[in-house]
Amino acid sequence: MGPVEFIVLAFPEEQLRVPAVEAVLGLRKTGNVRLIDGLVAAKTAQGEVMAAEFDEYVELHGLLAHREAAPLIGPEDVKEAADLLERGSCALLLVVEHVWAEDAAIAVRAAGGRIAGSVRIPAERLGAA
Known part of the structure; x- marks a missing residue:
């Protein structure tokens, strides 16, 4: 198995933007990533947090x-993600x-190693560099 990551993709409204x-989900069709789990979380204008399974959305x-x-x-996880959201x-x-990294991860483990860490670098930081 390749490296696994928990990602929160925020949208500025309570409704998902379908395009x-x-x-984003088209990435799994390319075979680069495998979707293991997912939820939709929303923070209402009043601050209430709700979560829904994918199957609740067409x-x-x-x-x-x-x-x-x-x-x-x-x-x-839902509570922690909701802390990142605006009302x-x-x-x-x-x-x-990350299926694309599976072969490397297998080779590292076979050599007695492990994936010891991972840090996502925000696009803003890359752009500034």
């Missing part, structure tokens, strides 16, 4: 039908495997 969602229905393991995203916004919470 953006389709573009555009996301069936994306996790292949899921063999128990869900990985729990209530504590009146929503987010896709995704657990993805």
Whole structure:
């Protein structure tokens, strides 16, 4: 298995923007990532946090039908992700495997190594460099 990452993709409204969602989830069709788990979280204008399964959305229905393991995203993850959201916004919470790195991860483990860490560098920092 390649490296696995929990990603929060925030949107400025309480409704998902379908073209953006389709573009992100299209990555799994390329085989570069495998979607392991996912939820939609929303923070209402009043600050209430709600979470919903993908199957509650027509555009996301069936994306996790292949899921063999128990869900990985729990209530504590939803709360932590909601802390990143403005009121009146929503987010896709995704657990993805970076399939493209699987061969390297296998070779590292076979050599007695491990993936010891990973840091996501924000696009703003790269642009500034």
